[in-house]
Amino acid sequence: MSIVPLTKVSLVGVLEDKEKVLEATQAFGALHLIPLSDAQKELEAVPAGTGREAVEALRWLMDAPVQRLQVTDPSSFDLNETVSQSVENRRLVKDCEDRLARLKKRIHDVEPWGEFNFTDLENLKGNRLWFYVVPTGKLREIDPSNKVLEVVHADTYRAYVVLLAPDEPEVGDMPVPRVHVGAVSLSTLKKHYEEAAIELEELQLTRQALTKWRFLLASNLAAARDQAVRHRAGLETGDAGRVFVLQAWARQDQIEEIEALSGEIGVAAVFDEVTAEDQPPTLLENRPGLAAGEDLVEFYQTPGYRDWDPSVIVYISFVIFFGMIMTDAGYGLLILTLLYLFRKRFGSSEQSRRLLRMAMWLMVSTAAFGVATGSYFGIAPPEGSFLAKLKVLHLKDVDTMMKITLTIGVVHIVLANLMRSLNETTPSGRFQPLGWCLVALGGLATFLGQGTIFATLGPGAVVAGLLTVGFFGSDRKVNSLSSGGMRVFDGLASLARVVNIFSDVLSYMRLFALGLAAASLAETINTLSGQLNDAVPGVGLLIAILVLIIGHSINIGLGLIAGCVHGLRLNVIEFFNWGLKDEGTAFRPFKKEETRL
Known part of the structure; x- marks a missing residue:
């Protein structure tokens, strides 16, 4: 895992050749353009x-x-x-x-009235037709005296009444308002x-x-x-007189290719090293099998150019967290089979192939944790069987599962702080993360090592970590009383993050809670199906099968959503919060589009 070193390249050419140069660099497809205007x-x-x-x-x-x-x-x-x-x-x-x-x-509304055409008012001696849809129970409310009306259609609930009168009847003369049928037959x-x-x-x-x-x-x-x-x-190049400058970021290992390109298109290429004032984009590069981690990282936050690449750690931890949340061998193997059968549909691009590989590993992790917890579509293997011997985790053992998930949380956050410490250059940047590592590990030792020597060493590690964090709270130089006071204030402000590390570690308990919820729902679905089968002989079997299919489909859907949302959350919020310092800009090459249908 690495962030690719970049260099700044400036292509200088004659203004008349700018379009040709732009077409050539777009076909080259490896330059991140820098707007100059x-x-x-x-x-x-x-x-x-x-x-x-x-x-x-x-x-x-x-x-x-x-x-x-x-x-x-x-x-x-x-x-x-x-x-x-x-x-x-x-x-x-x-x-x-x-x-x-x-x-x-309109046809649906007019059909009950039958076929009719409006005639001239002279033929009706100034009378008009007024239409009413009257509920059957209100027909008795109509006073037929001094009225010319006809029920042209009736069904169980309503009657269609036509009234002949020169003017629209008063509101109280009819039990309902009139309807507008229209003049079209x-x-x-x-x-x-x-x-x-x-x-x-x-x-x-x-x-x-x-x-x-x-x-x-x-x-x-x-x-x-x-x-x-x-x-x-072309609008963002630097133009001066008859000359233009196209500036971009490029990989350092492509300098020779860019020089060859500049010779072909007849422009001068000038290369500059990255300076402290520059803010280059970030280009992540990993092995093809782990490249999907780049998509996970850039989904939320691209690390800065001078930071480190967390793609591999995020990828592996996301696979583990997803499996712990969904935790059912039957679900994992079922979806893994479907992914294999429809694998050709994911071959249209390199990104879709990366996502297919990641999806398969997610299902392998789900199946593995399902075997470890003894859950096969919510059914536990029989006692003494081979599968029962593989069950090493008990989701209903709250104490053990809390210890496991809290340990995972501490390891994850300690790993983030270690990586940050290795990639920092200032004393506070190096030693402050190490102090938080001592705090997290000391707290875990105190919690897990009750009755052992670790319970004694744990509080000491916490105190040592807090002192380290406070002492290296900043890199402010102390050369006066006021600067010394500000240095103390910086240390106290840094110590305020102790609340964050405590809450972030507790956030990992969602792995146990969601896994237990998924397993419990699967067991409930199976129990309900069995009860329906016993309660309704014959047709009860069909109902039970429908309940199984619908219930487990819903549980799989919920598991996929929870695994993605919470598996990513623990990486992009808790892990990034302790591991990354700066947010950068993703490297976007200036290249032609691919057309695939």
């Missing part, structure tokens, strides 16, 4: 609509339920026309679906619905036909984004 105003003036529409068009075609064969020959492809047609097709489909939904509701509504359904089908066929361009659209979309990135990079 603020390009925000120029970037805000560039319209962003076309790129957004292209993304929407591609997403629309990729989500189409029926796909045509892809066209790979770009000779007949028109990017703007394809984007325009796809966006318009999306708009028309959405409008047509909304119209169909409205017509369906039922047959006309059904005709419009049929026309809209046919139109939607034709639009779906058009969408299906457009899917043949999705590969070329994606390829051109990546090219368009590459061009946008080059445009931004």
Whole structure:
């Protein structure tokens, strides 16, 4: 595990060649650009609509339920026309679906009234039709005297009443407010619905036909984004007269490659060492099998360039913590089998392959802790069996599990402080973490070593650690009474973290609590299933199986969530809090996109 040493490179060339240089460095794909000018105003003036529409068009075609064969020959492809047609097709489909939904509701509302057409007021001698949906229990409340009305339809719960009158009746004349049926007849509504359904089908066929361009659209979309990135990079170079300067961070071991590149594109390359004033980005590099730790670290906080790389420790501890939380051999082996069967779906990129390897190790850890705790889908192995002999941890033994989890917490935090001490250069930076190591180990010895010599040595280690922390509270030089007082204040302020180390160690007890909760829920599911099977002969077996499937599926889901959230939390909060000093910026190479469909 390491942070890759970087160097600052400046490419100096003629302004007319800037676009060619940008294309070459983007194809090289290993430089982290340094902005030399603020390009925000120029970037805000560039319209962003076309790129957004292209993304929407591609997403629309990729989500189409029926796909045509892809066209790979770009000779007949028109990017703007394809984007325009796809966006318009999306708009028309959405409008047509909304119209169909409205017509369906109107038909549902009008159908009980039957087929009718409004005639002229002269034919009705100035009368109008007023429509009411009256609950059956309120029909008796209608006074039929001096009213011309008809019940045109009725079901169990309501009656559809039409009233003929020149003006709308008063509120008290009818038990319910009138409804608005509309002037369009039922047959006309059904005709419009049929026309809209046919139109939607034709639009779906058009969408299906457009899917043949999705590969070329994606390829051109990546090219368009590459061009946008080059445009931004061009605005952020340092231009003076006919000369421009492109400045970037690069790996020290790629200096020869960059020199060869500069010779090919006809620019001068100047290399500068990292100075104390520089803030280089952080490039983490680990072996392929442990590279997923980089993703875990950068998910929350990228360490500073002058700090250390915690990727391997975070990766290994996350695998262990996840297994302790989920802790069931049956769950682990089941998901491990599924990951193996669907492993080809994770081969699209290097990152997905790293995540697949990590997921497999997480399930191996889950299975291993499941064997150690004797849990197989919540079922304990029979006494005296081989699997029972492998059970070395008892989740319901609270005292033992508390000691184990607190020991893990102390070891994890001590490891963080040791790594920080090894990577610091000042006396306070080196000795203060060592003092906290003594405090944590002394507290653990006092707790675990009751009745032994460790119970006597533990408090002494705690006191020695606190004195070390207080004495090396800062690197302030004492050359006067006031500076001496401030040095004492710095030491006391450093000692205030004793509360943090105590609470952080206790945080690791969640490993035991969550593992016990998962195991208890699995046992409860099995018990409930068995009771249902006994209580309902015959069909009870089917119900019991459903309870097992649904219950264990929920428990697996909860275990995955808890393992990820709390397994990461203990690393990125408790561990980082004691192990890392600075937060850095991730190394983002200026490179072309890859198109994979």
